[in-house]
């Protein structure tokens with residue numbers, strides 16, 4: 001079984017419902033076990049800023065799927081939740097990114113591991129740190145990476161009940 005971290009993001013419609021649905025679909029796969037789910041964070045848009053705030057979270061899973069099969073399943077979740085690719089880094093109902101797959105390093109036309117932009121993204125690093133405070137990315141400690149991040153707005157969301 002491989003330990004994998006996935007990043008989830010939504011900024012269209014009912015953002016929480018989209019993230020909940022993506023997690024539900026991950027749970028439904030017989031070769032995926034979800035072991036940790038971070039808090040949900042409201043985050044300012046990064047990259048393309050003329051869009052609504054995002055809801056972001058990170059999950060830890062164990063899977064027997066290969067990296068490319070897992071990417072295919074994650075892309076399927078995006079399709080079911082009607083994600084449209086119109087603007088690069090633009091609005092989306094759901095984005096499911098492979099952040100880390102064990103300590104695999106990969107780079108081909110479909111998949112780069114670790115995710116190439118994760119270390120610059122507060123919306124990834126803060127939820128990841130919450131559930132994996134000792135993880136290393138490209139040989140760097142997560143605490144060190146977080147110390148060097150530029151300021152990007154992020155607020156933990158507290159749901160009642």
Ligand SMILES: Nc1ncnc2c1ncn2[C@@H]1O[C@H](COP(=O)(O)OP(=O)(O)OP(=O)(O)O)[C@@H](O)[C@H]1O
Pocket residue numbers: 071085088089090095096097098099109110111112113114115116117
């Ligand atoms: N680690 C990865 N996780 C998810 N997709 C990846 C990864 N590495 C490469 N890709 C490729 O990137 C392509 C574009 O992904 P996507 O449309 O989700 O990008 P984005 O979310 O808009 O931007 P970003 O890649 O900066 O998060 C996907 O079709 C996929 O093949």
Ligand SMILES: Nc1nc2c(c(=O)[nH]1)N=C(CO)CN2
Pocket residue numbers: 008009010043044045046047048054056089090095123
């Ligand atoms: N806050 C935030 N900004 C983004 C996000 C995201 O998930 N959250 N995803 C992007 C492309 O993957 C681009 N910008």
